[in-house]
Amino acid sequence: MSSVKAPFLHSGTRTSSMATWALSALLIPGAIYSMLYPSPFIFQLIGYALLGGLAEGLYHLIVRRKLKFNPMGSALTAALIAASVPPSMPFLPMLYAILIAIWIVKLPMVGLSLRFNAAMVGRLFLMQVYPGSIVAWGTPTPDVISTATPQELYRSEGFALELPQLLFDRIEGVWEELFLLVPGSPGETFPVLLLLLGGLLCYRGIIAWRAPVAFLLSFAIASAAFGDSVLFNLFSSATIFSAAFIVSDPVSTPMSKGGKIGVGILIGVSNAVIRHTTYYTEAIVYAVLLGNLFSPLLDRTAFMLRGRRLNQRLSQPHWAG
Amino acid sequence: MLRRIKIDWADLPNFHPLETPFPAPERIYPGLEEITPESFPDFLNEIGLVGMGGSGFPASEKLRAGIGAHTLVINGVECEPGITIDQTVLLHHALWVQAGANASAKAIGAKRVILAVKDHPAQMVPLQKLYPDYDIVPFPDRYPTGAEKLILKKLTGNMPAPGIRPYQLGYIVQNVVSLRAIGRAMIDGFPVVERPLTLAAPASRFYKNTIVPIGLSVREILAAFDLLYDPARQLIVGGGLMMGCEMALDDLIEKTTTSLLLLDRAPLKKKERNCIRCGACNTACPLDLHPYSLVERIQKGKTHSTAFQAQMTECFLCGVCSAVCPSDIPLVQTLTEGKKCLP
Ligand code: SF4
Numbered sequence A: 001m002s003s004v005k006a007p008f009l010h011s012g013t014r015t016s017s018m019a020t021w022a023l024s025a026l027l028i029p030g031a032i033y034s035m036l037y038p039s040p041f042i043f044q045l046i047g048y049a050l051l052g053g054l055a056e057g058l059y060h061l062i063v064r065r066k067l068k069f070n071p072m073g074s075a076l077t078a079a080l081i082a083a084s085v086p087p088s089m090p091f092l093p094m095l096y097a098i099l100i101a102i103w104i105v106k107l108p109m110v111g112l113s114l115r116f117n118a119a120m121v122g123r124l125f126l127m128q129v130y131p132g133s134i135v136a137w138g139t140p141t142p143d144v145i146s147t148a149t150p151q152e153l154y155r156s157e158g159f160a161l162e163l164p165q166l167l168f169d170r171i172e173g174v175w176e177e178l179f180l181l182v183p184g185s186p187g188e189t190f191p192v193l194l195l196l197l198g199g200l201l202c203y204r205g206i207i208a209w210r211a212p213v214a215f216l217l218s219f220a221i222a223s224a225a226f227g228d229s230v231l232f233n234l235f236s237s238a239t240i241f242s243a244a245f246i247v248s249d250p251v252s253t254p255m256s257k258g259g260k261i262g263v264g265i266l267i268g269v270s271n272a273v274i275r276h277t278t279y280y281t282e283a284i285v286y287a288v289l290l291g292n293l294f295s296p297l298l299d300r301t302a303f304m305l306r307g308r309r310l311n312q313r314l315s316q317p318h319w320a321g
Numbered sequence B: 001m002l003r004r005i006k007i008d009w010a011d012l013p014n015f016h017p018l019e020t021p022f023p024a025p026e027r028i029y030p031g032l033e034e035i036t037p038e039s040f041p042d043f044l045n046e047i048g049l050v051g052m053g054g055s056g057f058p059a060s061e062k063l064r065a066g067i068g069a070h071t072l073v074i075n076g077v078e079c080e081p082g083i084t085i086d087q088t089v090l091l092h093h094a095l096w097v098q099a100g101a102n103a104s105a106k107a108i109g110a111k112r113v114i115l116a117v118k119d120h121p122a123q124m125v126p127l128q129k130l131y132p133d134y135d136i137v138p139f140p141d142r143y144p145t146g147a148e149k150l151i152l153k154k155l156t157g158n159m160p161a162p163g164i165r166p167y168q169l170g171y172i173v174q175n176v177v178s179l180r181a182i183g184r185a186m187i188d189g190f191p192v193v194e195r196p197l198t199l200a201a202p203a204s205r206f207y208k209n210t211i212v213p214i215g216l217s218v219r220e221i222l223a224a225f226d227l228l229y230d231p232a233r234q235l236i237v238g239g240g241l242m243m244g245c246e247m248a249l250d251d252l253i254e255k256t257t258t259s260l261l262l263l264d265r266a267p268l269k270k271k272e273r274n275c276i277r278c279g280a281c282n283t284a285c286p287l288d289l290h291p292y293s294l295v296e297r298i299q300k301g302k303t304h305s306t307a308f309q310a311q312m313t314e315c316f317l318c319g320v321c322s323a324v325c326p327s328d329i330p331l332v333q334t335l336t337e338g339k340k341c342l343p
């Protein structure tokens, strides 16, 4: 009989259910998207998630690791990729992106302190190799056009959306008679809903609030400093989506409280800088990968600083009787 | 996110019954005038008192070091979740506790006595009635507020520096049960021969606070309360859920056994998985340490940096980090090993 050691109590979430929670949260905007703009997107999302799980299963069969097999994490990665690109993305590029994300980035890096956000790497791959498809204003159904982002509309046409349109995302503007424009990738379409879901995940203890909150705040402040519209930037493109699902990813962001805030600021500011100075509307991908790169360093710094603070306290004067 | 650790079977906001085999005292031993800083530590040695909150530190030494401290803190903040013995003793044995506290305060020359209790609004009124002379300070009902360090943090407003003993700050912190034992010895002439403890078998919803003779075996206690024990399915834990350890049937009750718990084995069998770097351990650590970073360094043998040593010294192995880890990594076990790396 193996001896059990203290503590004899566990509290909070277990890893096995974390990815399931996040995935279920992601399915909600997916389902609403499918209902609002009649599109089979939700089935696509589920299909890709299954594909992700399958990819992890294959990896386990072939590479054989001692890891506990829990395909939910990979399913979530695949679903995140699917939700962050236009639904018109063809199957083959998606398959490549998912396999790259899971087989090259996610699973081999388990246990390392430097880890990249697999979904973002998958998206980077799509951006680099299939740049046409990622901004393709494809037509999920004949009379619906999916645009890359309102950000892009704004960049290329000087066409800025009004706030209510951004929040509830049904563009009723110049093109309305012709087409129903659906801004952004499906996952990014309902910022208010995503904000609520992010809050729910925080409340349930699935994600930690520090990194996303620091990200949103620093991004807003940096955008304001550059003279860009804060609300427009916050509620357009993948900002809220990333806060809820990408920046909050535990594995690729620091563990320490200070590190989490640091990485949030790093991602937020660099996102604002890239958006402001270049025409990359997918700035967030680079910003997140940059943040991932710095995570181990941030953790180490936080650890050192904590030690230094403790040592300083040693030399504090204290009551001497 | 850090939440209160909820223990449904012990989360009783109202009064806890206490079973005691003898009547409560009726008068205070009139020997209070005879107490002097010189004689009192010897008296404590004579009755064999050790820190009954679980530390087991000889009470006489603690008291002798604390002579001159300005405040005596009665620690009634239960350290471990799910145990209510401190609160129960406070409510039911007020006279003994007071006798012990007054004597200790007199011996060290403390001007002020603080009663630190858990923040249960329902208990505040009776406590104020029972202890009108003391300052009652409520502490949040969250593990591990009852630790000496954290009590001092709240009272002084600053985290005491590592290695600083409370008396160096002018405080002396005594557990309720220790003070009760002093009172018991002063009033009734009993040395430390009995131990109030919480006895619980959550699976069968059995929950009791009682007083048992020290030196009784676990087997005898279980028999006395008709508790059935199945070694294959159950586990006896002595001393609390977070910092306690497994006990065998023939182990004896010691002065420091704060509780006896009969737990189911099944939910405790957790297989360790890879760290997902979620930082739950960092967020939960009451001292703001970096548990997994410490563990990583211990495993790699990188234990010589000052940052590591400072944090390792500070950690008091409370086990919160292990309890919240979603990957069920036994962090605190590695940290216990890590303590050995300290010079
Ligand atoms: S045991 Fe863990 S939670 Fe407790 S003080 Fe040490 S590092 Fe912090």
Ligand code: SF4
Pocket: A255, B274, B275, B276, B277, B278, B279, B280, B281, B282, B292, B324, B325, B326, B327, B328, B329, B331
């Ligand atoms: S709580 Fe567990 S999984 Fe999370 S960072 Fe700490 S050790 Fe890793």
